[in-house]
Amino acid sequence: MSIATTARERINGTLAESIYDNPVVTREFRTRMRGWKAFTVMGSYTLLLAAFLFIHYLSIAADAGHSFQMESGSLKVGAKMFVTLTVAQAIMLMFIVPSLTSGALAQEVEKKTMELLVLTTIPSGKIVFGKQFSGFLYAMVLLFCSAPLAGICLMLGGISPGEVMATYALIAGTVFLFAAIGVFWSAIFEKTAISGVFTYGSCMFYMFVTSILGESAMYPPPRSAVFSLSLLNPIFAAYDMALTMTKVCGIEFPAWIASVATELILGSLLLLISSGHVRFRKTDKTLVIRLMLLATTLILVWLTIGSFPNFGGGRWSRANSVWEMLAAVSSIILGFMCIMACPLATGEPSRTEKSMLLYAMSGRRAFSKELGGAMSFLALWTAVVYGAFGGTLYWLTKVEHVSFDPQFWPAYLKLGVALVMIVAGVSAVGMLASSIASRRKGAAALVLVFLAFVFAGYTFLLAYHQPNEDTSAPIWQTAALWPITPIMAQCKNWDRTMPTLWWVPNDSWLVTSCIYVALGVIALSIAGTALKKFGGVQED
Amino acid sequence: MLRIENLTKTYGKLTAVDNLCLEMGAGDIMGFIGPNGAGKTTTIKMITTLLKPTSGTAYVNGVDVFANPEEVRPLIGYMPDFFGMYEDVMVWEYLDFFAAAYKIPVNKRKGTIDDVLELTDLTIKRDSFVSELSRGMQQRLCLAKTLIHDPKLLLLDEPASGLDPRARIEIKELLKELRSMGKTILISSHILPELADFCNKIAIIERGKLVVSGDVESIMDQCRGGTVLKVEMVDRQDEACRILDNLDVVSEVKWNNGCVFATYTGTPGEHYVVLQALSKDGFRILSFTQAEVDLEDIFLKVTTGAVS
């Protein structure tokens, strides 16, 4: 036996290598493609689709007999059948793909093969990617099986090869994301049954939410602000939308590219997070996850604000919509902040710092792998996204020759301050949670419980206090608990439904900032005491 | 090769491994013995980097296991007590998977796989599916997998558990072959005679604490204070017992099944005096041997038998 593998001899896994020589992919494919199983699946998949198409064709043909529009051009049989093909295919894949990957890692744990896999020198990224990619590839094989049927639609007319290609790319993008979702849940949970439920749930939720986006983009004008993302749900590609162009910041490009790119980035982000869950390793990927989340938010904000001119058919007709846009983008930032507060809780405060506040705000640690500097990082992150948003907006006013309400920029600044403060407050809660809970999942759950509590409390207050322009409510009723208060205050139609306070609604940013700063200081001091008490030692 | 320093693991209030210190040189075969729940598996899992210790550390080939787990993994071959197998692949595909996972270059994989199959006597099963192998064969396949990246240190957690006597002997033969290849092996078990003839070191652990450790012979002497001589004879065993009992160099005598067992405590290498004492009286002796190394006795002597 002459085998030479030393620890130092590790090749850095390039993308090509992790696909070509990835034992996980090889093994999955060996078992998946062996014997008649694969052919049976492919055969029935294609036959089922063909049956759908045939029935649809028969009904079109029957209709055509009674129709007065007999000219072949207006009939567009191919286009109609392509809708059936795409819808049927998307739905079938939505059920098939989760079943391919939702057991990926959980199954290894259940069958007790995980330990042996984890002890090999294969990087965890490669394991996770291999699991996801083998599921993705199998679904691609199925997708190609349906290509002849798409060919028939092409021949029947009404649809162009470009549209077919774009639709297939969109389906592939969604399949990539779904496969990643399956791997993600199977890395989080050690039971295949649970990860299966979560995977199917997430995929259906995704299809549902994106269908709202698609729906809103279907009937122009006015088109939704998130028009560039309307093709996240591939079903809508079939409805004559596959090749629609979108205009982001004055640059025009096909909307499907934006959707596919978003799905690829989201999928990769999920894979990255999963790879941190695969084994006991010294380093974690907190920094990379932080940066990826930053990139994702930037892209979403950019696509949202950038496609703004789509409003009202290219003109910024309503002054109010600028304010609505501001609210929308701020909500995206806040939403991501909630997600961020959880990864925040994943680091381990490895040593007891003299002052928790200094530790949390340490600029030097902002980009290190541990918890330290988390607050500076999050504040910085909010400032960057918010700044990019402002810059884009400013640039657009120049390009589109629109002038804003003079109040806009001061309000923008105030909102920015409030957002940074809220972020600081919630991240302090995240740090508190991770100093109390001994496990990452526990800490993340604590943060989520906190946020849920805040939101529920505010909803309760709103319901209790019937907002009326003329009455003034006592302070305790409107304690500006809800992080979105200042955002909504900036929205012109919302200032009337705001509970009236002794302060002007527009100044709620100040109160909110103060409350969250206070919250942050309290949380950090408790966290500091907790760490001192338990000596900063964390159980695995 | 392996140095364990004050390794401790607690689960809540239970201390599964308590301040364990061990040392193994290159080429050592150490039997790691203890009753159920003693903490053998926990210790081995910590050495493999699968489990984080509460405190203490271990070094494999001078590398700190917990500071650099990535560097340690290629050095060790671990065979768990309970393991699963990918059942829907062939034997060679299973090994190919691990060969690739350990980054063995593509052109060397086939040769390596053939080598380990040969070693574990599975060559004829090369193209069978893993699910079609018997339990013993699966165990050997797991051992083959453990050897595929030519690790310096083998950590075998009860490799023979659940096997029939024949399969046990086969595994034992295999381990002897590995010993002759110069590997360092830590092998855990609670079935003691199994380890007797090929371990050169023994560590006995109970309730997480190390009871004794060291060379097999020295531990035996320490525990028993002498070698046992076995005299097989046709008749008059009780008479022989009486005679032997009177000798100074014999501390304890008993007999059953026609054999007399005498514990010799005199100068090592001079136990012929016992035979001389018997032959004077014309006893009809069939054989005179040193009794098999009986670790079971040591075990019972050293441990209190309590399960933690």
Ligand SMILES: Nc1ncnc2c1ncn2[C@@H]1O[C@H](COP(=O)(O)OP(=O)(O)OP(=O)(O)O)[C@@H](O)[C@H]1O
């Ligand atoms: N995950 C765990 N959580 C809590 N306690 C555990 C865990 N794993 C092991 N233990 C406890 O640690 C102690 C040592 O267990 P371990 O598996 O190391 O024993 P062992 O020596 O391998 O026993 P056996 O001979 O039965 O394999 C036992 O008391 C067991 O109950």
Ligand SMILES: [Mg+2]
């Ligand atoms: Mg055990």
